[in-house]
Amino acid sequence: MKHLKFSLFVCLFITTILSAQTKDITLEDIWKNGTFRTESMDVLHSMANGQQYSVFNFDRATRSTSIDIYDYKTLKKVKTLVSSANLDAIPYFTDYTFSDDERQVILATNEVPIYRRSSLGNYYIYHVDDESLSLISEDKIQESTFSPDGKKIAFARDNNLFVKDLSSNETVQITFDGKKNEIINGITDWVYEEEFAFVRAFDWNADSNKIAFIRFNEAKVPEFSMDIYGSELYQTQQVFKYPKAGEANSVVSLHLYDLETKITKAVKVDKAYNDFYIPRIKWTNNPDVLSAQYINRHQNELDLWMVNAKTNTSKLVVAEKDEAYVDVTDNLTFLKDHSFIWTSEKDGYNHIYHYDKNGKLINQVTKGNWEVTNYYGYDEKNNTIFYQSVENGSINRDVYSIKLNGRNKTRLTKSEGTNSAAFSADFSFFINTFSSATTPPEYSLNSAASGNLIKSIKDNDVLSQNLSDYKTSKKEFSTIQVNSNDLNMWMIKPADFDASKQYPLLMYQYSGPGSQQVANQWNSANDYWYQHLAQQGYVVVCVDGRGTGFKGAAFKKVTQNELGKYEVEDQIAAAKQLGALPYIDASRIGIWGWSYGGFMSSNCLFKGHDVFKMAIAVAPVSSWRFYDTIYTERYMTTPQENASGYDDNSPINHVGKLKGDFLLVHGSADDNVHLQNTMRLAEALIQADKQFDWAVYPDKNHGVYGGNTRLHLYKKMTNFINETLGDKIEKQEEDKVKEVKIKG
Numbered sequence: 001m002k003h004l005k006f007s008l009f010v011c012l013f014i015t016t017i018l019s020a021q022t023k024d025i026t027l028e029d030i031w032k033n034g035t036f037r038t039e040s041m042d043v044l045h046s047m048a049n050g051q052q053y054s055v056f057n058f059d060r061a062t063r064s065t066s067i068d069i070y071d072y073k074t075l076k077k078v079k080t081l082v083s084s085a086n087l088d089a090i091p092y093f094t095d096y097t098f099s100d101d102e103r104q105v106i107l108a109t110n111e112v113p114i115y116r117r118s119s120l121g122n123y124y125i126y127h128v129d130d131e132s133l134s135l136i137s138e139d140k141i142q143e144s145t146f147s148p149d150g151k152k153i154a155f156a157r158d159n160n161l162f163v164k165d166l167s168s169n170e171t172v173q174i175t176f177d178g179k180k181n182e183i184i185n186g187i188t189d190w191v192y193e194e195e196f197a198f199v200r201a202f203d204w205n206a207d208s209n210k211i212a213f214i215r216f217n218e219a220k221v222p223e224f225s226m227d228i229y230g231s232e233l234y235q236t237q238q239v240f241k242y243p244k245a246g247e248a249n250s251v252v253s254l255h256l257y258d259l260e261t262k263i264t265k266a267v268k269v270d271k272a273y274n275d276f277y278i279p280r281i282k283w284t285n286n287p288d289v290l291s292a293q294y295i296n297r298h299q300n301e302l303d304l305w306m307v308n309a310k311t312n313t314s315k316l317v318v319a320e321k322d323e324a325y326v327d328v329t330d331n332l333t334f335l336k337d338h339s340f341i342w343t344s345e346k347d348g349y350n351h352i353y354h355y356d357k358n359g360k361l362i363n364q365v366t367k368g369n370w371e372v373t374n375y376y377g378y379d380e381k382n383n384t385i386f387y388q389s390v391e392n393g394s395i396n397r398d399v400y401s402i403k404l405n406g407r408n409k410t411r412l413t414k415s416e417g418t419n420s421a422a423f424s425a426d427f428s429f430f431i432n433t434f435s436s437a438t439t440p441p442e443y444s445l446n447s448a449a450s451g452n453l454i455k456s457i458k459d460n461d462v463l464s465q466n467l468s469d470y471k472t473s474k475k476e477f478s479t480i481q482v483n484s485n486d487l488n489m490w491m492i493k494p495a496d497f498d499a500s501k502q503y504p505l506l507m508y509q510y511s512g513p514g515s516q517q518v519a520n521q522w523n524s525a526n527d528y529w530y531q532h533l534a535q536q537g538y539v540v541v542c543v544d545g546r547g548t549g550f551k552g553a554a555f556k557k558v559t560q561n562e563l564g565k566y567e568v569e570d571q572i573a574a575a576k577q578l579g580a581l582p583y584i585d586a587s588r589i590g591i592w593g594w595s596y597g598g599f600m601s602s603n604c605l606f607k608g609h610d611v612f613k614m615a616i617a618v619a620p621v622s623s624w625r626f627y628d629t630i631y632t633e634r635y636m637t638t639p640q641e642n643a644s645g646y647d648d649n650s651p652i653n654h655v656g657k658l659k660g661d662f663l664l665v666h667g668s669a670d671d672n673v674h675l676q677n678t679m680r681l682a683e684a685l686i687q688a689d690k691q692f693d694w695a696v697y698p699d700k701n702h703g704v705y706g707g708n709t710r711l712h713l714y715k716k717m718t719n720f721i722n723e724t725l726g727d728k729i730e731k732q733e734e735d736k737v738k739e740v741k742i743k744g
Contacts (some may be wrong), residue, residue, distance in 0.1 A: 009457060022471040022495075024535050027718065030528045031711040034197065038441050038460050038522070041343055041431070043095065048102055052078060056096065059085070065092045067105065072429045072445060082126050085241045089133055089697045090124060099150035102599060103128050104166075106136075106153075115190060116702075118142065120511070125153070125166070130332075136164060137171070142187055143200040147208035152200060152259075154186075154211055160203060161186040161213060161432050163259065174211070174257050174264070176382065181223065181241055182384050186213040189221070192674060196215035196279040196328065197550055203604070207287035210309055211257045212267075215279050218250040222645045226669050229698050240671070242592075245632040246639040247623055252278050254292055256309050260537055267295065269305050271313040277630070279328045285337065286689065293328060299634045302326040304342075304359070317359030320346060324557040325634045327514075331375035341365075341385065343375055345553045352385060354404060365406045371550050373397060376418065378404070379427035379448070386423060386430070386448070392416065395477060395488055395520045395549045401448070409438030412451030415439075419520035423448060430735070435522035437475040437490075447607070471495050473534045475527070476646055477520065482573045483566075485546060486520035492530050492540045496581075503539045504588035504725040511567040512596035513635055514549035517542050529714060541578060545570030561642055563624060563635055564603050564649030570599065572608035579611070581672035592717070595702065602651035602681070606658055614661040614724040616717055620672050622681035623650040626674060629691050651683055655688045661724040662692040665713065668698030694719065 015084050029035040043056035047069070066083035070076065082105065084092045093107040106124050111121035120140040124133050136144055142156040153164045159178025166169040176184040186202035191652060193199050202213035224242035229235045234709060245251045247448045254267040267290075275297040283292050290307040304318035321324045326344075331352075333341040338357035350372050351366040360664065365374055365385060376399075383404050391413070393400050397418045402409040413419035417436025424430065427448050435441045440460035444453055473495045479486040508526070510517050530540040547559035571591065581588030582661050592610050593601040598620025605615035624632045624646050626638050626646035639646050647653055662685075666678040675696065685692050697704050704713055 015692075023469050023526055025470055025532045027532065027711060027714050028440070030525055030532070032708075035622060036463065036525075036528055038463060039234070039458055040441065041433075041443055044422050044431065045096075045098060045138045046423065046425045048100075048425050049430055050424045053424065053431070054096075054098075054420075055083065060201070067096055071549065072424060073454075075445060075457055081106070081128065082131075087126075087133060089135070090497065093124075094121075097146070099146040100148050101150050102381065104146065104150055105155050106145075106146065107133075110140070112140065112566075115193055116736055117193055117197065118187070119543075130384065134166075137162075140669070143202075145200065145202075145204065147204045148206055149208040152208060153205065156187045156202075157184070159184045159187065161211070161257075163211070166272070166680075167272045172262075174262075175215075180220045181239065182217070182219065183379050184216040184250075186215075188214075188392070190248070190671070191628045191630050192239055192277075193214075195628065195634075196277070198280075201281070203281055203283055203290075205283045205287045205290070205309070207691055209259045209260070209282075210280050210287070211507075212255065212283065212290050212292075212309075213255055214281065215253045215255055216250040217253075220248045221250055222247050223670075226671065228669060237621055238669070238671070242674075243629040245629055246629060247629065249275065249277075249297070249629055252276070253588070254278055254281065254307075256290070256307075256312075259406045265312055267292070267307050267314070268312065269303075269307070269316075271303065271316065274470055279331070280332070282332060282333045284338065285336065285341075291332060291334075293332075295328065296328065297629075297633065298637055299325045299630075302328065304332075306357075315358075316354065316699070317357075318342065320344060322346075322557075324553075324560040326442060333375075333378050335378065336380065341375075341378060343372060345371075348553050351425050352387060362665060363401060364439060365404065365410075367406070369552065370394075371552070372522055373550065376421055376430075377427065382427070382449075384427070386412075386421065386427065388420060390550050393511075393520075393685070395516075395518055399430070399451070399470065401451075410451065414446070416453065416520065418519060420688050421446075428456070431717075435521075437477070440522045459710060466513070470537055472531050473497075479519070480543060480574055482543070482545070482570050482577065485570075486544050487570065487574065488547055489541060489543045492534050494534045494537055494539070495675065499583050503537060503583055504584040505539050505541060505575075505584050505590070506533060506721060507589070507591040507724065508540065508597070509545070509571060509580075509591070509593055509600055510543045510597040511545055511547060511571070511593070512599045513547050513559060513563075513595070516549050518544045518546060525710075528616060529718075533718070536722070536726065538721070538725070539584060541574075543571065543574045547682060559635065561636055561645045562649060563645070564599060566601045567600060568607055568649070571604050572611055573606075575608065589723050590614040590721060592618075593620075594618040596621065599651065602662075602664075603649060603654065605662055606651055606654035609659040612660055614663075614721070616663045616665070616720060618665040618713075618717075619667065619670055619704065620651070620664070620677060622652050622677040623647075625650075626677050626680070629737070652684045655681070655684045655690055658685065658688070658690045658692070661720070663714075663717065663720045664694040665697070666695075667697045668700065669699045670702045672702040 042392050053054045064085035067081040068079045084090050090109050094107045095108040097106040107124045111119045113119045123136045123144040144155040160175045167562045177183045184310040188201050221241040221243045225239045257264045277295050280293040288309045292305045294303045300322050302320045306315045329343045331343040342353045354362040370391040372389045376386040399421045401414045420433045421430040442459045443457040445455045473492050480489045532683045592599045598617035600616040603618045604613045656680050
């Protein structure tokens with residue numbers, strides 16, 4: 001007995017020493033303490049001189065914000081352009097925008113979010129020359145934007161557009177019919193903001209004398225309402241226009257306002273559209289010619305129009321069609337000769353094209369069985385285009401340069417992982433952001449001509465050092481052949497992995513069209529959670545199945561008209577293959593996901609009831625009939641045209657197959673994937689007499705965050721995983737302790 005006591009003491013002593021060297025990652029580390037926070041460079045702006053850049057900085061000691069100017073060559077701070085510590089009117093600002101001549105800066109403060117990308121705020125102009133400050137409007141406004149000559153500001157308020165003359169201080173209202181939930185001028189409606197990813201629907205021409213804007217008539221769009229419970233005796237309601245699949249969209253129209261004549265004209269294009277969107281407008285270098293992208297409701301026909309503001313005539317210069325859908329491009333660039341650069345996946349992969357001003361193809365600039373993933377710009381002096389692509393493997397990103405004629409392609413980044421660039425205004429330098437699964441973000445100054453490193457700017461070596469104290473596992477990248485496709489996969493095993501033992505498996509996926517989760521980049525918060533689970537004895541895996549991105553249009557668009565069919569088949573097949581591995585316990589396989597991933601995890605548990613023991617679905621779509629027009633109809637057309645596509649793969653219609661454990665989570669104020677999805681799924685489960693667990697987070701949106709919310713959510717999910725998959729893990733740990741005692 002004495003011997004056993006002594007041995008146990010020694011064991012505990014050694015364990016204490018080892019634990020100091022290999023600390024466990026806790027949920028508090030991830031979502032409360034900021035233990036793994038990375039250093040970053042915020043709101044980077046290249047100054048017009050091409051030799052300096054500005055950065056948004058936050059001083060934690062004084063709680064102030066500043067715009068600091070740095071020199072590219074030395075990387076030393078040249079000066080602080082403006083600091084809120086020196087501004088009586090602004091305790092802090094949250095964003096900034098320069099005028100073209102950089103003698104004025106718009107500073108944003110008191111910003112209040114509306115939806116995902118939109119906000120209301122107070123905006124000031126900081127005058128660099130005399131260091132003075134002027135308020136643009138006493139009211140909270142949206143999208144304050146300098147005219148190119150810097151003499152005026154356009155902004156939106158109460159669904160109308162205004163222009164302020166900065167010399168006279170006079171503000172002129174240019175639209176008058178704006179009305180909440182009915183007419184919006186120059187600001188996108190909810191569904192455009194969410195799915196076409198822009199808020200400012202107006203644009204200045206080069207001469208600063210015309211504004212083009214889109215008008216949204218959402219009078220016939222059905223309303224959606226959400227209860228906001230707050231802390232008062234009675235709840236309030238948020239009511240907004242939300243067009244669900246097959247329902248009425250906003251009627252959009254394009255308009256031109258002339259600041260000299262004060263006349264607004266509606267733009268007419270020479271094509272009869274029955275139902276359409278205007279996802280992009282952009283003035284060309286010619287101050288009288290506006291470009292506008294029009295796309296039909298099915299989103300399989302995209303037209304680029306050139307509109308002459310003087311004659312109010314239009315010319316169709318590019319027309320793209322696809323059996324599935326055409327992606328809207330953000331990469332339209334106009335050259336001095338009025339030719340333009342355009343990106344398209346019309347040859348099966350996303351590539352760069354050069355057209356003349358009339359839409360005649362000059363040449364395809366990039367070619368190959370790989371995708372261009374970002375377009376950085378055109379260096380006119382050196383006739384060079386800069387872009388990012390996956391040519392070095394679909395899970396990696398590199399920065400390249402290529403001549404406009406498609407020759408002299410050069411890979412500018414050297415390290416394998418995820419590289420992204422921010423170029424100087426004259427394209428002489430770029431700041432590269434690099435990370436991989438093993439390297440936290442590093443920021444470096446590089447030569448745009450060669451890609452060679454000039455200087456390191458910022459790294460996260462402190463984070464790397466701190467992480468070395470924690471017990472972590474390598475994220476292993478591979479492919480798995482499923483349904484005749486090589487699918488990208490990563491796997492995280494316990495640090496003390498023993499191939500002779502069996503482990504429970506948790507699968508994570510998102511699976512939405514064009515998405516990617518298997519990428520060679522640094523950790524997100526979820527990655528630390530997966531490390532936390534691995535520490536407890538789980539193997540965690542992610543597989544990007546058919547429908548995901550960066551492997552060509554055919555791979556991505558195979559899910560067209562049947563969202564949730566092939567993606568679910570791939571996850572179930574992958575789980576079966578993984579379950580056959582000697583170190584995976586096939587009786588303990590779970591899957592989880594958020595949003596589209598929640599739709600997927602629900603379907604996988606129901607349809608794959610013989611494979612999956614449990615699933616967690618956070619903010620899931622339970623039927624695409626409940627989701628918005630632009631996203632859903634892009635991949636499914638309308639419910640009226642494709643009823644079986646909507647219903648055959650709706651989790652609601654497969655609840656009767658549920659055998660395992662199911663956790664359903666939603667935020668009650670989710671304006672994106674409405675709580676309706678979870679309520680209808682819950683009701684279907686109840687009527688099918690299927691037991692399940694669920695949680696609704698009061699007044700939380702699609703991100704389910706705020707205060708202690710994320711920590712609470714991940715504790716709940718971790719506990720659920722332990723209760724449903726971890727039953728043998730506890731037994732294994734007990735056996736380990738017994739083994740230590742016996743050996744002692």
